[in-house]
Amino acid sequence: MTQTDLAVIVLAAGMGTRMNSKIQKILHPVGGQPMVMHVVQASRQVSQHPITMVVGKIGGERVEALVGADAHYVVQKEQLGTGHATRVAADLLKGKSKQVAVTYGDMPLLRPETLQKLAQMQAESGAAVVLTTVMGDPSSSFGRIARNAEGKIQEIVEVAEAKRRPNSEALLNIRELNVGVYCFDADFLWANLPDLPLRQARSGVEYYLTDMIEIAVQKGRLVEAVEIEDADECLGAGTRAELIPVDRAFRQREINKWLAAGVTIIDPATTYIDPQVTIGRDTVIWPNSYLRGTTTIGEDCTIGPNVILTNTNIQDGTTLEMQNVSGKG
Numbered sequence: 001m002t003q004t005d006l007a008v009i010v011l012a013a014g015m016g017t018r019m020n021s022k023i024q025k026i027l028h029p030v031g032g033q034p035m036v037m038h039v040v041q042a043s044r045q046v047s048q049h050p051i052t053m054v055v056g057k058i059g060g061e062r063v064e065a066l067v068g069a070d071a072h073y074v075v076q077k078e079q080l081g082t083g084h085a086t087r088v089a090a091d092l093l094k095g096k097s098k099q100v101a102v103t104y105g106d107m108p109l110l111r112p113e114t115l116q117k118l119a120q121m122q123a124e125s126g127a128a129v130v131l132t133t134v135m136g137d138p139s140s141s142f143g144r145i146a147r148n149a150e151g152k153i154q155e156i157v158e159v160a161e162a163k164r165r166p167n168s169e170a171l172l173n174i175r176e177l178n179v180g181v182y183c184f185d186a187d188f189l190w191a192n193l194p195d196l197p198l199r200q201a202r203s204g205v206e207y208y209l210t211d212m213i214e215i216a217v218q219k220g221r222l223v224e225a226v227e228i229e230d231a232d233e234c235l236g237a238g239t240r241a242e243l244i245p246v247d248r249a250f251r252q253r254e255i256n257k258w259l260a261a262g263v264t265i266i267d268p269a270t271t272y273i274d275p276q277v278t279i280g281r282d283t284v285i286w287p288n289s290y291l292r293g294t295t296t297i298g299e300d301c302t303i304g305p306n307v308i309l310t311n312t313n314i315q316d317g318t319t320l321e322m323q324n325v326s327g328k329g
Helices: 035-046 060-067 081-087 112-125 159-164 168-172 186-195 211-218 240-260
Strands: 006-012 052-056 072-076 099-104 129-135 144-147 153-157 176-185 198-201 204-207 223-227 271-273 289-292 307-310 323-326
Touching (some): 006 112, 035 060, 035 099, 035 112, 060 072, 081 186, 081 204, 099 186, 112 176, 112 223, 129 211, 153 159, 153 211, 159 168, 186 211, 211 223
Parallel strands (some): 006 052, 129 223, 271 289, 289 307
Antiparallel strands (some): 144 153, 198 204
16 A cells, blocks of 8 residues: 555635624534534544644634644635635645645544545555545536546536536536545645636635646646545535534434444434444433533443433443433543
8 A cells, every 4th residue: 555645734714604603613513523623633543744724814713722732723814715725835834745635624524534545546646636526416516527538537617617618508417526625746736726727706706726627637647536425524514504414414423333333222313422422332322312522331221311411431231311410521
């Protein structure tokens, strides 16, 4: 297996005004913790370098306080798109790694295994960029992956751009969609980012990171893709309404993990399990159970119905009903 040398940039500068909140959108909780922390934890599992957080001039201090001192921080003073957000990290990262992955602070379901696949494919193929794709339908707002007759990726066509082209119907019917997470050959990325064109966006002008694909093709460089089979990984949360399916998918992922580990869960729809919780085999979880924080539950327990456990240790064979127990955090 080819060795990877990966630095990860997490784009976390957006305020998320559609949340209608005093709190930056990436700090809203999903699965028991701020959504950006899931992204940071996944990135740390695959990166050989400290994570680089691109933060905004407003709210950046909150992100830094949460993520901690073992990450690097750079401020995007103007909101000029994903290409610009990546470019502000250039001085910090140029020459530090062979590969650079770019992901987003509002994609908490992205798995570390997916980031590792991107890095591994880039290292083995020598591609200028490896991107994530997912199979969707024509109603999606995601950019379309345009390939040539030989199946090689040529460009990412955003929906607005596709509608302006003569072959708009064919483009919009493409089912392979851009997820927006990339792994670049670092030298290619830093050399070509300054050449991104300025595009007209809804809120002004922006530099799109998606244009790096067309630049790579024009220079005769290979572009590859990793198809994500679990569409939940692609979910982002820009509004409170979008938080609901994201949180639901995250909870179901935890439920599935514990079902496979020998735990009986009577009603997954009313069971909430934070990712730091541990549960012993042959324990039964009844409806309306909230297992939070660093709670540890032994084997052969019966928990619920109507139980809230926070940072609590439960011994083997314990039965708890109608309880609200909180230990030290």
